[in-house]
Amino acid sequence: MRDVAVAIVGYRCAEAIRACLAQLDRSTVPVGAVCICENGGPEAFAELAAALRTELACTEAGADPGAPPPAAESLVLRPGRPGGAIGAVRLYRAQGNLGYAGAVNLVIAALAERPDWTALWVLNPDTLPTPTALAAVQARAEAGGYGIVGSRLVIQRSGRVQLYGGRWRRWLGRGYNIGLGAAAEAPIDPAAVESAQHYVSGAAMFVSRAYIEAVGPMREDYFLYAEEVDWCLRRGTFRLGYAHDSVVLHDHGAVIGSSVDRRARTPLSVFLDERNRLVLTRRFYPLAFPVAAVMALLFTTQYLRAGAVRNFRVALAGWWAGLRGETGFPHHLGPVPRPR
Incomplete structure (x- = not known):
């Protein structure tokens, strides 16, 4: 593993994850390992493994001996595409549907004893990081000494900004997406975003190992939604950063059914x-x-x-x-x- 690990939570969305990793493999900086927790069972696990073997020209390297107990099955794949950025893909099949935080925490547990990573980049399966996205968010994290850093999330279908960072409006019990609807290339002041934001979107959040070890894992009792806000609000003295040059496209709601059309939401x-x-x-x-x-x-x-x-x-x-x-x-x- 080379410095940064990536965590992705899957639920029967092999095609979305395949596309995400195909894009991630074009990163301008190395990706130590991509760790995927599949919540959708053995058939989904097998389908995902087959899709990634083909996309990344992977060879199998056996099971992960460090897989934690919530993982019923594990598989390590070695990508073989010439010039690819991804060093390894570690697949974990959850024993049941652990939810979003439970799956992220499984990855954290699998990485806990490994000395060869300094940060975890949590990505939604329906994201497409641009080639320089990881380099930009990593540089911002290291330059500012941040605990968690967010990227510029752009809605894939519209080309407009989904958010730079989030504010929690306590009196409304609602979050607010800073930058929502702005043109993707609109000029902004990243420092102003950092001073205004209360949380970073869980669709693309770069989390330092020091943060994870000090604050602890995600709280799992939400099952889905608000876990990343909770994680950020527990940050203590850690700072939240924003990397404007880290651009991640997001097919918002494609996997979990959170469509902007209120009639179409699950x-x-x-x-x-x-x-x-x-x-x-x-x-x-x-x-x-x-x-x-x-x-x-x-x-x-x-x-x-x-x-x-x-x-x-x-x-x-x-x-x-x-x-x-x-x-x-x-x-x-x-x-x-x-x-x-």
Whole structure:
């Protein structure tokens, strides 16, 4: 492994991960290892391994002897594409669907005893890092002594900015995407972003090893959504950075069903989004929680105005669960999506 490891959480999205790694392999700086936790079961694991063998001309190097207990299976692949940046691909099959944070934490546990990495770049499977993205975010992290550094996330379909960094609006129980909708090449002041942001998007977050060892792993009881905000808000004296020259394209919502069309969103994404906003606000901003709870209830009516009656009901259920402080997977929506 060469300095930086990459973590990707998969759930039956082999094609998206294949495209992400094909782009990552064009990085202008080496990528020590890409560590992928597949939450979707043995069939998804086999499909992913086959896709990467073909894309990166990989040879198998056996199982990872350092795979932690939540991994039911592991496989190390050695890419053979001439001039490729990726040194190794480490695949882990989770015993069950661990959720986003659980899968990231599995990767962290697998890396814990290895001395040959200094930072972890967490990427969504539906991202496409530009060739200089890793070099830019790594340089920013090292120059500023930051704990976590974000990239410029650009929505792939529109070519507009998704965010530079995020602010948590405690009185609304909502996040705010700094730069949302701006032209991708619009000039900005990175220092202003850094002073304004409260968190870095989990779609592309560069985390130093020192941060992980001091702050600890991600909190897993959100299951999906808000984990990265929680991780950033627990930073203590660590600083958050922003690398404007690190550009990552994002097919936002392609994997987890969090479409901007409120009628198209999956019930699970709606429920967890609404619930976890309140869970996080209560944890970090208890004085603001009563106001945030009322505002969050008002925000659920956006689904009605969009004609998404079903998701309005789901949003109300998520709001109520957040008010009650519920965490974990919402089993009343059905069983945890099972591996297969």
